[in-house]
Amino acid sequence: MTLNDLDSIDFDELESTQDWVKMLNDLLGLAESAQASNKRELLADTLDEFADHSSSDDLGTITKLDAAARKAARALRRDDIAARIGELQAASADFQAAVKELDASTSGLKKEAAKLRAEKVTAAVSSLTDTIGSLKNLSQVLETADGDKIAAAIKDAVQSAQKLRTLLEKPA
Amino acid sequence: MTKLGALALLVFSILAAGCGTLPDARPFADASATLAVAVKSSGQALTDSLRDAGSATPPDEKAYEKLVDAFDAAWANRVKAVQGVAAYSDAIAEVISAGREGEETAKKVGDSLKALASTVNIAIPASAAVGVATDAAVFLAKQIAVVQASRKLEDTLAQAQPAVERIADELAHEAEKQLKPSLRSAYKNIVSGIKSQYEADDNFVAASATRLLELRQKALRDPKGVEELGEFDRMKASALASLKERDQKIDQATSAYRARQQLVTALSDATTTWAAAHRDLAAAVREKRKVNVTELQQTVVELRELVKKVRAL
Numbered sequence: 001m002t003l004n005d006l007d008s009i010d011f012d013e014l015e016s017t018q019d020w021v022k023m024l025n026d027l028l029g030l031a032e033s034a035q036a037s038n039k040r041e042l043l044a045d046t047l048d049e050f051a052d053h054s055s056s057d058d059l060g061t062i063t064k065l066d067a068a069a070r071k072a073a074r075a076l077r078r079d080d081i082a083a084r085i086g087e088l089q090a091a092s093a094d095f096q097a098a099v100k101e102l103d104a105s106t107s108g109l110k111k112e113a114a115k116l117r118a119e120k121v122t123a124a125v126s127s128l129t130d131t132i133g134s135l136k137n138l139s140q141v142l143e144t145a146d147g148d149k150i151a152a153a154i155k156d157a158v159q160s161a162q163k164l165r166t167l168l169e170k171p172a
Numbered sequence: 173m174t175k176l177g178a179l180a181l182l183v184f185s186i187l188a189a190g191c192g193t194l195p196d197a198r199p200f201a202d203a204s205a206t207l208a209v210a211v212k213s214s215g216q217a218l219t220d221s222l223r224d225a226g227s228a229t230p231p232d233e234k235a236y237e238k239l240v241d242a243f244d245a246a247w248a249n250r251v252k253a254v255q256g257v258a259a260y261s262d263a264i265a266e267v268i269s270a271g272r273e274g275e276e277t278a279k280k281v282g283d284s285l286k287a288l289a290s291t292v293n294i295a296i297p298a299s300a301a302v303g304v305a306t307d308a309a310v311f312l313a314k315q316i317a318v319v320q321a322s323r324k325l326e327d328t329l330a331q332a333q334p335a336v337e338r339i340a341d342e343l344a345h346e347a348e349k350q351l352k353p354s355l356r357s358a359y360k361n362i363v364s365g366i367k368s369q370y371e372a373d374d375n376f377v378a379a380s381a382t383r384l385l386e387l388r389q390k391a392l393r394d395p396k397g398v399e400e401l402g403e404f405d406r407m408k409a410s411a412l413a414s415l416k417e418r419d420q421k422i423d424q425a426t427s428a429y430r431a432r433q434q435l436v437t438a439l440s441d442a443t444t445t446w447a448a449a450h451r452d453l454a455a456a457v458r459e460k461r462k463v464n465v466t467e468l469q470q471t472v473v474e475l476r477e478l479v480k481k482v483r484a485l
């Protein structure tokens with residue numbers, strides 16, 4: 001993104017929290033190149049618009065992103081260069097902290113999901129082992145002519161189940 | 173009266189009308205002095221108003237103090253300029269009152285113009301330095317030379333007019349270039365600061381539509397959901413009340429901002445009106461008639477009204 005793209009931003013296109021994170025990251029990245037006062041004003045207005053339009057179910061994260069955006073907007077409108085740079089750095093640090101927290105909670109959710117998946121696989125493996133055992137027992141007690149066919153079918157089923165269990169047991 | 177006597181009286185009357193008397197320029201000087209006072213009090217009203225606005229967003233109060241200081245400094249330049257306008261007007265009134273013409277008078281008017289230009293931060297160059305001077309400075313240097321070369325008072329004042337108008341333009345341009353952007357930035361930061369304080373409520377309300385639909389469906393299926401829906405509705409009502417408070421603060425900030433902008437525009441207009449009054453003065457000297465400063469006086473009255481408005485907000 002460049003400063004020339006600011007006029008054409010359509011905030012309504014952004015949906016997920018990640019979309020908003022990426023947009024704010026791009027906008028903050030332009031602060032350094034916005035030196036002329038008209039460019040600074042345009043970027044500041046866009047950052048305020050970001051906060052006006054942003055929306056997410058993750059209220060904590062989106063509110064932190066908005067706060068960082070507005071802090072940067074106000075900093076860009078300062079005439080005092082030293083104050084401006086200091087406040088922009090603070091806004092950027094707030095943004096990084098919000099993203100870090102978001103990453104940590106996303107990674108936590110991923111771990112939770114992986115744990116749940118592992119538990120289900122273990123349960124499936126255990127269930128398959130039981131099934132295999134039962135089928136083997138059944139094939140040993142079949143004595144009729146059809147029993148041979150059934151035993152063969154059971155053998156195939158056992159082999160398929162064993163193959164599936166092997167696959168499930170392989171580490172991801 | 174004999175026919176000869178009547179003719180002599182007629183000739184005398186025509187001659188007297190032709191020579192006429194120079195107008196009293198004191199009303200022009202007085203109105204200019206009143207304008208300077210009004211500009212000074214306007215600046216105080218503006219800085220006070222900005223300081224009040226800054227206090228609406230405590231985390232940014234320090235930054236506003238700096239901004240108010242910068243605005244104060246910019247305004248001090250304007251006060252200096254308008255005091256220069258008053259001093260110039262006073263000097264011109266003295267020149268007209270003295271009723272003299274010639275080199276000395278032309279020099280006095282030229283020097284007064286130079287002094288006025290310097291209060292607007294336009295350094296009139298010596299001819300050798302013309303190359304590094306601004307366009308305005310070069311223009312004024314040439315015009316002042318024309319003024320100083322004139323010998324009749326009415327010509328002196330007429331030649332001073334383009335210089336006076338250029339200086340008035342510079343003042344108006346400076347207001348557009350420096351003061352108005354400064355006020356605009358302050359206003360936008362005030363609104364941004366106010367919105368920041370209500371961001372959590374705003375985001376809650378924005379995200380509530382989907383959640384509200386889910387809770388309503390749940391309440392239709394299960395009566396236990398009704399309580400949860402009621403609680404959610406209360407939370408939303410509280411957030412909406414908070415946002416109403418935010419919007420009132422923003423409306424107030426917007427009204428104050430508009431009044432400040434109006435005041436700065438009125439001050440630029442007042443400078444232009446002063447230049448027009450100067451044109452009328454030059455014409456009055458040429459036509460030997462009374463000076464009309466009604467518009468300039470009216471402008472000062474309007475300025476005072478605007479100052480009251482800014483203070484009231």
